[in-house]
Amino acid sequence: MALREYTRKRQFDRTPEPRPEQSVEPDRREIFVVQLHHASRRHYDFRLQVGDVLKSWACPKGPSYDPKVKRLAVEVEDHPVSYASFEGDIPDGYGAGHVDLFDTGVWATDEDPQAQLRKGHLRFELYGKRLKGTWHLVRSHRKERQPAWFLIKGEDAFASDVEADDLLDATMIQSTKRASGRSGGARDVAAKLEGKQSKATPKPGRKRRMDPAKIAASLPGTLKKNRHPGFFKPELARLRETPPTGDDWLSEVKWDGYRILTSIAKGKVDLWSRNGLSWTAKLPEVVQAIEALGLDSAQLDGELIAVTDGQPDFNALQQTLSGEQAARLIYMLFDVPYLEGYDLTRCKLIDRKEALRQLLDVAPAQLGYSAHVVGHADQAFAQASERKLEGILCKRAHSPYRGGRGDDWIKVKRLEADEFAVVGFTAPKGSRKGLGSLLLARPAPKGEWAYVGRVGSGFTDDMLRDLARTFSASASRTPTIKHTGEAPRDAQWIAPALVAEVYYRGIGNQGLLRQPSLKAMRPDKSPASLRDRDRSTSITTRKRPASGAKTRTSKRDGDAMIVITHPDRAVYPKDGYTKQDVADYYRAVMDWFLPGILHRPLSVIRWPDGIAGQSFFQKHVPAGGLKYVGVARLTEETGASAMYLFPESADSVMELVQYNAIEFHPWGAHVEQPDCADRVVFDLDPGPDVAWNNVKAAARLMRKRLGQLKLESFLRTTGGKGLHIVVPLNPPSPWDEVKTFARGFAETMEAMHPLDFISTSSKARRTSKIYIDYLRNGRGATAVASYSLRGRPGAPVAMPVRWEELGRLRGANQFDLKNAVTRLKRQRKDPWEGIEEVKQSLTRVLKALAKK
The missing domain is CATH 3.90.920.10 (DNA primase, PRIM domain)
Structure with missing residues (x-):
């Protein structure tokens, strides 16, 4: 149900309930809320944020922690996210009565929630103060006036016989007595709660055979010492090309996520980024999981990841932190420098890890132990590469924990190798002779070539001189390929004739090879042979093209990489245009649209619920970031500085469209010269x-x-x-x-x-x-971009x-989503x-x- 139903049922000049436009910040974790509503029939309102609305159910008896109990949950109209903080009295009319906030927190699910709801079974986890663990919403097959569901607790460590009413505090109990005339008092319910709450929120740490203090005290080199609570300096790794050898080293997976440090003082858990920024409020499920360990004091070190299809997924992690997804997060722990009053930094790493393993033997699913192998680093790296993981971390098994970058920790990232056509070169700089770097390209659709970056390492002096002699006669300032991408301005171009085999560490956001180095020149192969390989070879990038000049985009760029979720969501409801229609429009006009915004600081206007709903003005980087959109720190006219968005490619545009952007408003400057x-x-x-x-x-x-x-x-x-x-x-x-x-x-x-x-x-x-x-x-001021849609009826x-067309123009909104594409097709x-x-x-x- 759309928010227009929420609006239709309320008179906002009479009710204190928030208007739809009274929204909260859009870039935060997806939340849940449960409100106790003392209406004509007392009930609990259960709400899950899905996208930019709260999907809502009225649950007469409230949630039950008993997996055998199916609680009726009647689906009602969607509510705005701002409703999550609402408490107070609703006057006579729709929903009259007092509203209390029963519980709130964040939630997660392993699959697309919209798809699960359409199928009639949503599996999810709650991370609230009262409601925790696994839950299910299952659609009833009974025909009712309003869709009926069942809210069911999953079988997990939190399952018990506790009911929602058992978890009420004294204020809510008094409200309940006034509203329903129930007998019993706060003292009776408090006694019941005291006896059962421990079952609903078990402390896995209490089940351990050996307590954490004894584990810490037993380590050789441990020191009884009070640590100052708060942020501590993390140990960092140096990058190496190859894994070390010998049994002095242990190897772990290099997790593709965010480094998170934990400090616990007097039972209070604080989370920090590697740069000392507080992340406690962002990760309530991690805080709850660590609290469940029952520790009084500790320091933990690990990596926050999101997992999809059994693999760490950095994109899912970013989108979850920005509120675009509700993926399950896991905190992979790999070190414990301090534990229950004992300083472990001087203990051997292998002993600290054993202590950590014991600590996590019985732990919530949100905490993971980063296992290791001793020796055989080359085999560990080979397995990590085979699984397409980012790489491995090799650590000296007997090393202490030292803050800062040193030689005890080494990171080895997965290297890929591929063959590319040589399409140009740059001049040497400094003491270098011959040439500076080779410009590389790979096959693109329609027989074209796409620039993928340059390689300047891995050459001998003789190779540089020989290549320079080979290229000197045929070099030109005019590009010999169509897609020149982010090529340097001083590039010398040649026709594709030679093939280079290159090591690299994945593909960057702009479609360029990351950290390339030459493996070998391949005189036995020709550029034509690269087209015959049975693999995907369509990576298209761009140099900043002239605004007003037409560019070409490959099918993959701005198409295959970006998946449009909720394609049927109505964006222009009166005109019948959906989110998919908006995406199709920008794909159709991309060749014309992109030049006017490429590499310009950008503000977008987002309509998560379509133009009938609330809009958001976005110019700074959202929490969790974006994968394909560039970021630049810029000073505004006021003197303040902020991280600004700027498009780097067609994928940047489509990612913003997926992010519900409709209008694009660039600066009149480029990020390379913002002043x-x-x-x-x-x-x-x-x-x-x-x-x-x-x-x-x-x-x-x-x-x-x-x-x-x-x-x-x-x-x-x-x-x-x-x-x-x-x-x-x-x-x-x-x-x-x-x-x-x-x-x-x-x-x-x-x-x-x-x-x-x-x-x-x-x-x-x-x-x-x-x-x-x-x-x-x-x-910092902007103007709407050429070919940008507007968030107005008719999709103008x-x-x-x-100038010659001015006399024939019928109005400023003459062109729209449909006829604009038709115009461009016949435009010469x-x-x-x-x-x-x-x-x-x-x-x-x-x-x-x-x-x-």
Whole structure:
């Protein structure tokens, strides 16, 4: 059910319940909440966050910890996420009565929750203060007015005969007595709770034969010592190419996740990142699991991972931390520097690990023990490579625990090897002779080649000289392949003729080889032979192309890599367009759309529930990050700095679409040169009574006045009410210079044509006038991108047009999700073709104006 049903049933001027738009921050873990509702019929409201809403069920008797008990749960309308913190009295009307917060926390599941709900069986785990462990929601086959489900406790360590009413505190008990007239008092329920709560929240550590203090005291080299609670400096590893040999080393899996350090003082658990940032609030299930060990003081070291299909999945980890998934998280522990008052840092690593193993013998499923093998590091590495794991960590078995980077821990990452065509080279630098690096490419669709990076290590001096002689006669500044990707500006290109076999450590976010090194030149193979291999060879990347210039994308780039979840979700409900339709649109226009946003700091507007719901303005990196979207720390006009998003490829765009982005608003600058703008954007925003023909006449006049300053301009419909006039700058100009010019020009237009234009944003003064919005030209300000959809009914598109087309335009929202694609298919050339070649200096214009 959509939030419109929630809205339909409530009068928000009478009820304190939150409006749908009163949302919480969108980038946090998916939560659950249970509220005790004293309505006409007392019941518990059980809610799970799925995406950006709370899926909700009314449970008359509340959850039961007994796996044999099936509790009826009637599905009701979806609620906004902000409802999770609601407590108070709902007045007469729908749902009248008092609401108490019974429990809240995060939840997880191993599979897609939407798919499970459609099938009628959702398996999940709760990490709350009262509700813990495995649970099931199973759809009833009975025909009811509202969908009926059963809420059932799973068989696990938390199962018991405890009921929800047994876990009420005194305040809720008094509310229950007033609402339902139940007999009994707080003292009776408290006695029952005291006897049964231990069954609902068992302490696995208490079942151990030997207590942790005795384990710590028994280790050779242990020292009785009080440790200061809080963050401690982690031990770090050095990267090596090959595993060490001998039985002095033990090898563990190198987990693909986030390093997490745990400190426990007087039973209180705190989690830290390797850089000392608190992660305690982000990982309640890990905190609960460690609390279940029953420790008074300790320091633990490990890696937080998410597992899908039996493999660590870093992407699932990021998406879970950002609220896009609810995958199960596991804290893989591999060291214990301190335990129950004993300093273990001087003990041998192999002894510390044995202590840790005993500590975790009976532990919750959220805690894992990172096992090891002694010696045979080469075999361990081979097995890790075969399983496609990131690599191994080799540690000296008898080493102490030392904070910082040293030689006792060595990481060996999995190396892949493949063959690539040589398509160019760079000049040598410093004392290097011959050439600097080889430029590599691999086959792409339609007989083309795709740039995948450069390799500069692994060569002998003789090889460098020989290759330089071979290439010198045929080198050119003009690329010999179509997809030049992130190639260096000083590249010399050659036709694909030689093959190089290269080691590398996976593929980076931009589609480039990570840490490549030459294995061998392959004179026995030709580039043509690479096309015949039975493997996927379609990796396409890009150098930042000219805005307004058409680029090509491979099928894989922006397609196969990004899976669109919830494709049937209504985005434009009145128009019938779904999330899949939005994704298909951006794929269809990608060649035209991408150049205008590539490598520009970007703000997106997200509509998780479609344009009928609440929108979110996103310009900074969400918690957990994004896999294919670039990140840059930039200073805003206010002086503050933040981590900004910027698209690196078509996959960046599709990942943001998957993240429910509809509108794309880039800066007028690139991340490589954020202090200077290469665009001036004037937004002509007409008042409600301004005729469209007047808007077109105003655009022509603006073009004429800019032309008098010898500034060429380009035109774009906004998809809203007005037009954008865009002035390219080459070379770019500092932001203060651009803003000064934009303001001065807008104020001049107002002074010369006071009945037509206004340069201030006062709505009271904009009647019958066109507002020239020049404020899009400050550092950090944005304007909608060409070909971007708009979050408005009709799915309009911001469309670049030729000046010659202005007379035929029927409105600023003339182009939409459907006819925009049709237009591009029959369009012979980009309306903004040549925008990057326009050489015009704003500094020159300002100097000329200053002389007048």
